[in-house]
Amino acid sequence: MHSSFPARRMRRLRAHDAVRSLVSEHHLAARDLIYPIFILPGTGQREAVPSMPGVERRSLDIWLQEIETLLALGITIIAPFPVTPAELKTDCASEAFNPQGLIQTAVREIKQRFPQMVIMTDVALDPFTSHGQDGLINHAGYVMNDESVAVLQKQALSHAQAGADIVAPSDMMDGRVGAIREVLEAQGFTNTCIMAYSAKYASAYYGPFRDAVGSAGNIKGGNKKTYQMDPANSNEAIHEIAMDIDEGADMVMVKPGMPYLDIVRRCKQELNVPTFAYQVSGEYAMHQAAFANGWLNEEAVILESLLAFKRAGADGILTYFAPQAARLLQQLG
Numbered sequence: 346m347h348s349s350f351p352a353r354r355m356r357r358l359r360a361h362d363a364v365r366s367l368v369s370e371h372h373l374a375a376r377d378l379i380y381p382i383f384i385l386p387g388t389g390q391r392e393a394v395p396s397m398p399g400v401e402r403r404s405l406d407i408w409l410q411e412i413e414t415l416l417a418l419g420i421t422i423i424a425p426f427p428v429t430p431a432e433l434k435t436d437c438a439s440e441a442f443n444p445q446g447l448i449q450t451a452v453r454e455i456k457q458r459f460p461q462m463v464i465m466t467d468v469a470l471d472p473f474t475s476h477g478q479d480g481l482i483n484h485a486g487y488v489m490n491d492e493s494v495a496v497l498q499k500q501a502l503s504h505a506q507a508g509a510d511i512v513a514p515s516d517m518m519d520g521r522v523g524a525i526r527e528v529l530e531a532q533g534f535t536n537t538c539i540m541a542y543s544a545k546y547a548s549a550y551y552g553p554f555r556d557a558v559g560s561a562g563n564i565k566g567g568n569k570k571t572y573q574m575d576p577a578n579s580n581e582a583i584h585e586i587a588m589d590i591d592e593g594a595d596m597v598m599v600k601p602g603m604p605y606l607d608i609v610r611r612c613k614q615e616l617n618v619p620t621f622a623y624q625v626s627g628e629y630a631m632h633q634a635a636f637a638n639g640w641l642n643e644e645a646v647i648l649e650s651l652l653a654f655k656r657a658g659a660d661g662i663l664t665y666f667a668p669q670a671a672r673l674l675q676q677l678g
């Protein structure tokens with residue numbers, strides 16, 4: 346037994362609820378959460394995502410009715426993703442920067458009615474390419490870096506012009522953050538933030554998301570290993586993040602979340618920049634599967650899983666649990 350016992354009894358601070366809470370080191374709040382939503386074209390549309398129980402794709406008119414509820418729950422940042430009809434997908438992804446596109450329209454309409462709702466848009470080409478890759482491909486199927494960056498610049502600019510508060514490049518092309526920052530500055534969008542998906546791993550945990558946006562079929566047997574990071578690497582993530590900060594990113598992200606908490610930790614400790622993590626679709630699906638089977642306690646596990654990100658050093662978390670977590674936090678007071 347350690348010599349400081351019984352002078353030091355660690356259990357003393359755990360004996361009373363209020364004392365426990367007085368000394369708790371990390372806190373989860375609704376303001377820490379960013380809510381990813383899936384937008385369907387048309388009106389009056391709702392569709393379940395079978396691999397993401399509880400997640401519904403909805404047309405913009407339905408989302409507009411939801412936003413008041415989200416704001417009342419304290420959720421003030423949403424990240425919309427488009428469900429693009431197959432006929433709008435092409436090899437050159439030109440729908441990505443269509444000013445009348447689904448995302449651009451959604452941003453304009455949401456900001457007009459709810460200027461207090463912060464919108465973070467995804468900058469990547471996979472929802473718009475017929476082959477499902479995040480950039481443009483050459484004849485060999487290789488994703489071309491600089492050619493893709495030129496399209497990403499147009500896409501990010503179209504989001505800023507629509508009124509996006511934050512653009513979030515998730516494509517993992519080299520140099521895209523600098524290129525996007527340059528075009529935003531040149532066009533007068535000096536206060537548009539960039540949240541860079543800096544350490545985005547080539548992960549199998551994204552499967553359900555690809556079902557949700559309908560890009561799973563497009564990518565077929567392919568993968569994204571020539572641009573997303575190797576799950577074996579950690580130092581490389583710090584290098585990627587440092588480069589994005591140098592290029593003008595305001596905030597950085599690690600993705601996926603729970604399997605990569607070590608990267609979140611290193612990012613915060615070594616670079617001390619605003620750090621976010623994405624609890625991705627596969628993490629959501631695993632939790633839901635266990636809840637459905639009665640194997641895990643839903644309410645407790647949702648909050649514990651999100652608090653883990655805060656403890657690791659994240660400033661905020663993108664999570665499909667956002668509304669449910671915010672409701673639970675409200676109930677807990």
Ligand SMILES: NCC(=O)CCC(=O)O
Nearest residue numbers: 515550551554625626627
């Ligand atoms: N660019 C956004 C994603 O790829 C999301 C992945 C997920 O939730 O699985």
Ligand SMILES: [Mg+2]
Nearest residue numbers: 517518519585
């Ligand atoms: Mg990079």
